Amino acid sequence: MSEDQAAPTSPIAGGLAATVVAACRSCGVAPPRPFLSLGSTPIANRLVRADALAAPDPAVPLEGGFCETCTLVQLTHELPAEEIFDADYPYFSSYSDYLVKHSEKHVIELIDQRRLGPGSLAVEVASNDGYLLKAFIDRGIDVLGIEPTPGPAAAARAAGVPTREEFFGAEMARRLVAEGIRADVIIANNVMAHVPDLNSFVEGLAILLADDGVVSVENPGIGPLLEHTEFDTIYHEHFCYFSTTAVEALMRRHGLRLVDVQQFPEIHGGTLRWRMQRADTGTDTPTPEVARVLAAEQAAGLTTFERYETFAGDVATVQRELVELLTSLAADGRTIAGYAAAAKGATLLNSSGVDHSLVSYIVDRNVHKQDKYVPGARIPILDPAVLLERQPDYLLLLAWNVKTEIMAQQAEYARRGGRFIVPVPHPVVL
Numbered sequence: 001m002s003e004d005q006a007a008p009t010s011p012i013a014g015g016l017a018a019t020v021v022a023a024c025r026s027c028g029v030a031p032p033r034p035f036l037s038l039g040s041t042p043i044a045n046r047l048v049r050a051d052a053l054a055a056p057d058p059a060v061p062l063e064g065g066f067c068e069t070c071t072l073v074q075l076t077h078e079l080p081a082e083e084i085f086d087a088d089y090p091y092f093s094s095y096s097d098y099l100v101k102h103s104e105k106h107v108i109e110l111i112d113q114r115r116l117g118p119g120s121l122a123v124e125v126a127s128n129d130g131y132l133l134k135a136f137i138d139r140g141i142d143v144l145g146i147e148p149t150p151g152p153a154a155a156a157r158a159a160g161v162p163t164r165e166e167f168f169g170a171e172m173a174r175r176l177v178a179e180g181i182r183a184d185v186i187i188a189n190n191v192m193a194h195v196p197d198l199n200s201f202v203e204g205l206a207i208l209l210a211d212d213g214v215v216s217v218e219n220p221g222i223g224p225l226l227e228h229t230e231f232d233t234i235y236h237e238h239f240c241y242f243s244t245t246a247v248e249a250l251m252r253r254h255g256l257r258l259v260d261v262q263q264f265p266e267i268h269g270g271t272l273r274w275r276m277q278r279a280d281t282g283t284d285t286p287t288p289e290v291a292r293v294l295a296a297e298q299a300a301g302l303t304t305f306e307r308y309e310t311f312a313g314d315v316a317t318v319q320r321e322l323v324e325l326l327t328s329l330a331a332d333g334r335t336i337a338g339y340a341a342a343a344k345g346a347t348l349l350n351s352s353g354v355d356h357s358l359v360s361y362i363v364d365r366n367v368h369k370q371d372k373y374v375p376g377a378r379i380p381i382l383d384p385a386v387l388l389e390r391q392p393d394y395l396l397l398l399a400w401n402v403k404t405e406i407m408a409q410q411a412e413y414a415r416r417g418g419r420f421i422v423p424v425p426h427p428v429v430l
Contacts (some may be wrong), residue, residue, distance in 0.1 A: 005427065018060045018077045025074050025198045025240060026250045030064025032074050035308035036315060043079070044235040044343035049372055057375045062351070064234055064241070064308070070249045071303045073241040075221050075234075078196055080343050098405045100131050101202040102267060103189070106216070107135040110185055112246055114214060116141050123183040123208065125168045125201075126191030130156030137161065139240070142183065146172070151368065169197060173204035182210040189218040190301070193238045202254045212377040215256065216246070217274045220261070223302055224270020228425040231315040232398075233269060233298035233349035243302045244293045251276050259284040261293045269401040269424075270359040319352040322427045326358045329394060336421075337392040338362035339406055341369045341381045345398030348423060350376040359396060394429070396421045 022031050040059035065076040079188055110116065122298065123137045127145030129152045136143045137160065145163035147153040153165040166172060195201040205215050222241045225233055234241070248258045249273075259282070260275040272293075277284050280369040282404065301307035327338060340362040349355070355377045362374060372381050387395070387410065395413065397403050402420050407420060407430070412418070420430045 018079060021065070021074065021076050021078060024070060024072060025196070026072045026246065027067065027070040029069040032067050032072075032076055034063050034065045034076050034304055034313040035048060035305065036064040038062040038231065038234060038347065041235070041347065041350040044237060044346035044375070046375050047341065047369055047372035047381070048375055048378065053373065053378065059376070060236055062234065062347070063235060066305050066308050068305060069183055070246055071243055072246040072250070073243070073308070075236065075239055078239055079236055080196075099267075102114040102264070103132040104135045107132065107139070110216070111136075111139060111141065113349045116184060116186060121181070122185045122187065125186065125205075126194070127156060127161065128152045129164060130159045130161030130163065132187065132189065133161045134159055160239060164320055164372070168204055170203040170207060171200070173207035176208055181208070182213070183208050184210050184213045186215045186231070188211065188215065192217055193219050193240050193242065196239050198240060198250065199254070202250055202256070205276075206254045206256050206278065209278055211278060213277070215276040217276070218271055220268045221270050221272040223297060223300060224265065226302070226307065226311045227268060229311070229314045229318050230269045230424055231318070231351070232344040232424065235343050235344055235347045242272070243297050244274065244290075245297050245303055247274050248294065252279070257281050258286065258290055259335060260287045261289050261306070267401070318426060322352055322423050323354065324429045325421070326354060326396070330358055334393040335360060335390075336396060337387065337390075337395045338379065338396040338398050339384075339396070339410070340364055340399030341366070341374055342399040344401075345376055346376065348398060349374060349379070355379065360392065361386070362398065369413035384409075387418070388416070391416055391418060394419050394421050398425065
């Protein structure tokens with residue numbers, strides 16, 4: 001974001017500085033119009049070490065806004081990316097079996113559809129621990145990963161995935177092109193929402209893309225988020241929340257043409273995959289799905305502020321129902337644990353006022369999260385092995401988007417009488 005797009009920063013307890021967004025991150029015409037406040041919350045993935053529990057967690061306003069010019073949904077406050085994606089960033093994609101399988105299937109499709117082979121190059125922006133690019137390497141395709149966080153980048157290199165450790169944007173893309181690097185395929189999964197300087201990011205995609213190459217972008221869609229009241233998907237790491245309407249306008253501004261849209265209801269609560277080519281040299285014809293999805297979004301009200309006002313009321317209802325359920329179970333002497341120290345879990349817990357008094361602990365397979373605490377709520381994170389040792393009565397699924405995978409992993413816990421709580425779109429006990 002350029003200086004003329006943002007208001008002066010204001011200090012937050014703990015040394016952070018939040019910036020009030022003064023113009024839309026995409027079109028730059030006007031500031032986003034607020035529709036949902038989730039209060040001031042800590043950075044969701046800034047897990048707390050045991051030796052740091054005495055210090056308070058710095059909290060930053062968490063508020064969703066809508067651009068009435070280009071329809072992009074975005075946060076009204078932001079933090080520098082370096083504050084969020086720091087050296088302790090704990091997310092490693094390969095801990096999700098389902099996500100790994102989904103990505104490998106995508107790789108196979110791209111190799112077949114684009115006829116990739118020796119001499120082709122696949123680039124992934126925000127390549128994390130290299131889980132996706134490894135599937136290209138295993139099939140003889142050259143790759144380059146771009147990942148700014150040290151832990152995942154190191155894991156990728158250890159797995160044999162060439163990785164540049166920096167943030168991606170137009171300036172980096174120009175340097176790569178100057179080195180003779182152009183990508184036949186660029187993949188950007190679950191990253192475009194994480195980018196504060198959205199225009200530089202998309203400009204970089206256009207610069208790096210080969211003449212007849214394709215860009216494939218995946219992100220949770222704003223439509224499913226509204227429909228299923230997935231308010232916990234909103235956190236500081238996600239600067240933007242995309243509809244196809246907003247994506248099409250953004251890509252067109254940078255010389256990219258939207259040529260296909262695919263929907264994956266089971267991924268991250270409802271993911272869309274957008275495929276783009278260069279508008280000047282790309283040869284693909286837009287599929288009928290592009291026009292169909294754009295029309296469906298307009299019919300569903302995703303291009304109007306009123307739909308987002310309705311969503312804010314739905315969020316308040318879900319939060320109240322969740323607290324009432326957990327409070328009732330605790331009053332009956334039931335024990336409650338959580339599964340997955342996901343970023344969405346931090347939003348769910350903190351914005352709803354759920355802490356250690358209601359959820360005793362959280363388990364997570366990711367060893368990088370274990371023996372730490374959820375920021376704000378200060379709930380300890382443990383190894384999933386403790387579930388069978390302690391056998392809590394209920395397990396709150398904080399990563400409800402992979403509930404099928406979690407419940408399959410915890411079949412023995414369920415066989416012993418354990419039950420699962422799915423918090424959205426309305427809290428239910430399974």
